[in-house]
Amino acid sequence: MSDLRRAAIVGIYMTEQGKLSDRTAGSVYAESVLGALADAGLGVKDIDGIIGTGPEGAGIAGDFSDNFGVTLRFQAQTGVGASSSSSGIGIAAMAIERGYADVVIIPTASGGAIRPGSGTGGGPTPSSFEHIWGSNPAAVYAMAARRHMYEYGTTPAQLAEVAVAARKHATLNPASVMGERGLISVEDVLESRMIADPLHLYDCCLVNAGGGAIVMTTMERAQDLRTTPIVLMGWGEGFTFHDIMTAPSMTSFGGVVAATTAFAHAGISRDDIDVAGISDHFSINVLIELEDAGFCGKGEGGDFIAGGAIQLGGRLPVNTDGGFLSNSHGGGCGLYTVVELVRQLRGEAGERQVENCNLAYAHGTGGTFQGQYAAIFGRR
Amino acid sequence: MNYSKPIPEITLLTEPFWEGLRSKELRMQACSQCSVLRFIPKEVCPDCSSVDYVWQQVSGLGMVYSYTTIHGGVGPAFRDDLPFVTVIVELDEGPRVMSHLINCLPDAVEIGMRVSVVFEDATEELTLYKFEPHDAGR
Structure with a gap:
């Protein structure tokens, strides 16, 4: 081509x-x-x-x-x-x-x-075998989080770091839903109302x-248009199950194959990525997808995100718009993840601009981990 | 009987499962070719792609694979039950099953805990399968 x-x-x-x-x-x-x-x-x-x-x-x-x-x-x-x-x-x-x-x-x-x-x-519809128990996305994500804690020693405080980073970014995004509410701390997340143990209210996305x-x-x-074109350099998708009961693992999903495909296609490495956008319906998603996408080893997500590593200025800023947790979860909100990465690559992200931003990684999840895509974008 | 919670959609494929419950039996599909058990019901064996299967009774014994105590965010039908424990049980025979854990304090649940199936009549036509700690009925 x-x-x-x-x-x-x-x-x-x-x-x-x-x-x-x-x-x-x-x-x-x-x-x-x-x-x-x-x-x-x-x-x-x-x-x-x-x-x-x-x-x-x-x-x-x-x-x-x-x-x-x-x-x-x-x-x-x-x-x-x-x-x-x-x-x-x-x-x-x-x-x-x-x-x-x-x-x-x-x-x-x-x-x-x-x-x-x-x-x-629409999206993956739960079967009767899930529906009869009043199960919902929060329950499924919570059970994935619980299993991740069991297998790898991940803690609620580590999950809370995802929400803290998202809110910090939202405060720098004037268009975000939650930015004007101000910063939150790990303690604020842990003290917020429990929804589906171990997920607290602030571990859960907005409804807007x-x-x-x-x-x-x-x-x-x-070449004839007014904006800096942002090229799709790599693309991959991954699907491993429909019903959480049949998922081969509850802590690793189609994101592995999606990211492997996308990075191979783009011909770059994880270390080359300057900014990432990862579907954050719940805090656990970001941790699991960072692992599945290969930014850290399996089970190392909790340590990877600790200490502000996914905040602006950290080693890999994630969801610099505030994500679904603090920016917006309205409509097919995975689109906003990409909009933000385009802004970053164009250099139009204002107060939350990542310096020297040339390569961006998007990781989208739909349903409860069923649908996964990975995309790599770059400036030309 | 007045049951206000969601009723399963019972299909040609899943009917034997629900029929088994009415006889206090937990049944799963066993592949006729490779003998692997599967749940939830599917037309094809995920291990060998065979479309032939028989329904086979399983022990109803297993362990908690994961769980969550639900405190909110549920529809009206489940609000009176809050907090309740949703589990995914890994049966001794292999398949994983989502259900509710009953007769157990939420704080006492842990992954790996032994559980056994309990049958609960929801309506005259519908019997449900829940789980309880394996020593609960002793």
């Missing part, structure tokens, strides 16, 4: 995140689409492909044509929970690089009455609404 045909992110946008009780999901969606196009310097007529989920799970391509009056020649629908939108980035790159589409938009939105999981376009979008095109086309 010629470098000119290579796929890059050229437009990003996020709406206000929060209650949005006076907004329909459709209006949040439209704002997201138009915002990302304006960022890129493109118009709706330039779009010929769409990936992700529609407002509240509506069929995406036809709905998009209805709303924006354009003819599309490529679509793909993804349904891996919170990663539904951003897990489309790999597919978008393949379509663009093969010439099936030239400009692909990946939007997500939720608004109005919020219910957990709304706007994600919001939207955003990403626009991708070829490097050739990107």
